[in-house]
Amino acid sequence: MHETHSCGPAYRDDADRPYATGLAQLRTGRRVLIAGAAASAAGVAFSASAASAAGTSAAASPKRAYVLVTDGCRPGEISSTLTPNLFALRAGGLHLPKATSLPVMETIPNHVMMMTGQRPDRTGVPANTIYDRSLGAVRTMDQPDDIAVPTIIERLRARGYRTGTVLSKEYLYGVFGERAGQRWEPSPTLPITEHAPDIFTVQAAIAMLQDYDPHLMFVNLGDIDRFGHADLTGTTLQVARRLALADTDLQVGRFLDAVRSAGHWENAMVIVLADHSMDWSLPLDFISLQSGFDADDLLAGNVTIADNGGADLCYWTGQAAKRRDAVARMERIARATDGVLSTHRPASLRLGPNAGDLVVYCEPGRRFSDPSNTSNPIPGNHGHPATEPIPFFIGGGHPRVPTAVKRSTLTHTYDVAPTVASFFGLSTRPYEGRAHL
Ligand SMILES: [Zn+2]
Numbered sequence: 001m002h003e004t005h006s007c008g009p010a011y012r013d014d015a016d017r018p019y020a021t022g023l024a025q026l027r028t029g030r031r032v033l034i035a036g037a038a039a040s041a042a043g044v045a046f047s048a049s050a051a052s053a054a055g056t057s058a059a060a061s062p063k064r065a066y067v068l069v070t071d072g073c074r075p076g077e078i079s080s081t082l083t084p085n086l087f088a089l090r091a092g093g094l095h096l097p098k099a100t101s102l103p104v105m106e107t108i109p110n111h112v113m114m115m116t117g118q119r120p121d122r123t124g125v126p127a128n129t130i131y132d133r134s135l136g137a138v139r140t141m142d143q144p145d146d147i148a149v150p151t152i153i154e155r156l157r158a159r160g161y162r163t164g165t166v167l168s169k170e171y172l173y174g175v176f177g178e179r180a181g182q183r184w185e186p187s188p189t190l191p192i193t194e195h196a197p198d199i200f201t202v203q204a205a206i207a208m209l210q211d212y213d214p215h216l217m218f219v220n221l222g223d224i225d226r227f228g229h230a231d232l233t234g235t236t237l238q239v240a241r242r243l244a245l246a247d248t249d250l251q252v253g254r255f256l257d258a259v260r261s262a263g264h265w266e267n268a269m270v271i272v273l274a275d276h277s278m279d280w281s282l283p284l285d286f287i288s289l290q291s292g293f294d295a296d297d298l299l300a301g302n303v304t305i306a307d308n309g310g311a312d313l314c315y316w317t318g319q320a321a322k323r324r325d326a327v328a329r330m331e332r333i334a335r336a337t338d339g340v341l342s343t344h345r346p347a348s349l350r351l352g353p354n355a356g357d358l359v360v361y362c363e364p365g366r367r368f369s370d371p372s373n374t375s376n377p378i379p380g381n382h383g384h385p386a387t388e389p390i391p392f393f394i395g396g397g398h399p400r401v402p403t404a405v406k407r408s409t410l411t412h413t414y415d416v417a418p419t420v421a422s423f424f425g426l427s428t429r430p431y432e433g434r435a436h437l
Contacts, residue, residue, distance in 0.1 A: 018142050018174025022047075022185060031178070033185065036211025044204040045185045046164075046212065047178075056160030058215075062267040063398065065216045065420050066259065067114065070248055071107060071169075072225030072382065074277040075099070075391040082245055085253035089272060089395035094402045096436060099392030099411035101276040103349040104128075104311045104359070106383050107225070108141050110275035110413040111172055115151040115218065117417030117431030121352035124148035127383070128171070129306045130354050131315040138306050141354075142170070144177025152417040153179045156216050156424060164214035168201040168222040170194045182212045198223040202251040206258040213262070216420060219255075223248050228278040229380035268396035269423050269437070271416060276382040277389055279310060279364055283379060286369035287339040287362055289314070296329055298322065303330060305370040306356070310384025312368045313346075315356035327357045334358070339366040341384065361385055394419070400437045411436065 025031040031047040039046055070086070075097070080087045101110050102119065104127040112125040120126035125141050125148075132139050157163045157180070165180040167173045171194075173186065184204045186196050196204075198221045205219050227237075227244035252272070259268055289312055293299040302318030303326075314334075316326045331343050341363045346355035362368055364386035369376040381387075392411050394401055400423065414433035421428050422435035 018170050019186065022173070026185070031185075034182070034212075036207065038207040038210035039204075042203045042207040044200070044207050046182050046204075046208060047185045048182055058156075058160035059162065061161065061215060061424070062264075063215060063424060064259070064264045064268045065271070065423055066255075066268065066396075067216070067218045067271045067273075067416055067420070068252060068255070069111065069114070069218075069220045070224055070252075070272060070274050070391065071220055071222045072228045072276060072278045073245070073248075073274040073391055075389050077224075077245055078391055082242060083249035085249045085256065086272060086391075089252075089256065089270065090391070090393040092404055093270075093393055093395030094436065095406045096392045096394075096409060096411040097406060098408050099273065099390050100388040100413075101274070101382075101390050102412050102414060103351060104308055104313070104355070104383050105276040105385070105387045106308050106311075107169065107275050108171055108175055111220065112147055112175065113412075113414040113433075114273075114275075114416035115153055115176070116147065116149050117152065117414050117421075117428075117433045118149055119350040119414065119432060120355070121347070121350045122149055122432075124352065124354060125175070126346065126351035126355040127306065127308045127311065127313055129308055130313060131304045131306045131356060133315070138304065140171050142172075142174030144175065144179070146175055150430075151176075151179055152420050153216065153218065155421065155426060157181050159426075161215040161424065162212060164208050164212060164217045166201055166205045166208060166217065166219045168196040168198070168220045172220050176218075180214075180218070182208060182214060184208065195222045195226055198248050198251045202255050205255055209255075209258050209262055215424070221248050221251065225278070229378050265397040267398055269394060269398050269401055269420075270396040271392075271394050271419065273392040273413065273416070274390040275413060277387045278380050278382055279384065279386040280379050281365050281367045281381065283377070285339070285366050286373065286376065287337055287366055288369050288371075288373050288375075289334055289337060289360065290371040292333045292337060293330065296333060298326055299329055299333075302326065307368050307370040307376055308383040309367055309376065309378075309381030310362050310387060312360040312370055313356045314358040314360065323357065330358050334360045339363050394436060398423075407436075409434075409436070
């Protein structure tokens with residue numbers, strides 16, 4: 001839902017949408033649909049690229065790694081009563097309570113960090129929404145070539161391991177593209193637009209497990225986030241959020257049962273984490289920077305903002321010679337704006353050039369609405385430091401997974417790739433993050 005403010009204007013036309021691109025590739029034969037028994041029974045479809053890695057000894061490995069992202073889940077929301085399956089998995093495995101999302105605390109950059117093990121100045125993906133200077137437009141980072149470095153998916157696949165992605169959001173489906181050996185294709189079978197409900201996503205994950213049995217499966221569960229963007233100041237919607245948490249937990253339970261039924265539990269590592277948490281603002285507690293910039297004689301008409309909910313990415317589009325002065329003015333104006341927490345040069349947050357010239361965070365309980373007061377009406381947002389804490393724990397029956405251990409090591413989303421690499425015996429040297437097994 002929050003994507004309405006960031007995805008809306010991002011496509012030049014519908015043909016550019018990732019689902020539409022995938023469908024066109026299926027029609028022209030560039031992608032091939034695979035019909036497994038479980039997939040057919042569940043009414044889901046997978047695709048594979050023509051060139052899959054040849055079978056090697058890796059293909060016979062009994063190890064299984066499952067990465068489940070409970071999108072937008074706050075660590076405090078996991079409890080024995082509301083989310084018993086997640087609670088039990090956490091209690092029985094390695095609990096990493098000092099875990100955080102990394103800037104910008106949005107969905108796409110953190111999923112990319114999980115799979116690349118690197119920060120955005122290397123991955124090329126600093127936020128959900130950027131101003132694309134070559135395109136001259138604000139757009140969603142949902143194109144496969146937006147990721148500039150290899151993912152753990154490709155590394156494993158090149159070594160002959162089977163890899164699968166089951167991603168519930170259109171832009172994640174788009175940005176990870178054809179990297180995995182097997183991919184869930186939501187559009188041919190489900191009447192969905194931007195998100196698939198968890199019940200369908202997990203149905204697809206279970207079918208993939210039964211038909212293709214990937215060594216690494218990467219799954220995004222979008223329901224908690226989707227309901228999180230609703231207004232939690234009303235009782236009805238607090239109930240909706242709790243229902244989403246309970247249902248996601250039920251779906252995770254179904255998936256773990258399928259792992260056990262397939263006989264993989266003793267060889268499995270299950271990483272559960274969120275990409276960011278969630279913060280809520282009252283309807284009128286938004287901040288808009290564009291009008292302040294436009295009231296300045298130097299900045300007027302020469303600053304474009306990519307709104308990322310709790311973070312505004314500001315781009316100077318005027319003469320290069322005036323950039324230094326312009327950014328200093330942007331900083332001054334932003335800092336003087338009520339509700340702004342802090343301003344940062346993108347390099348200091350390791351965001352790289354795609355993040356523009358200035359990153360502005362809001363205070364807890366606030367959100368950005370740019371370029372206009374009506375651009376972002378959604379109360380639930382993330383992207384700012386208030387949404388850093390995330391759940392992160394590792395369960396499963398593989399002997400390398402510690403039993404009932406709580407470790408206060410600092411942990412981040414980009415630790416997923418090195419942890420998976422280490423599990424499969426690959427070098428962790430390419431990664432900035434650390435392996436936790
Ligand atoms: Zn997310």
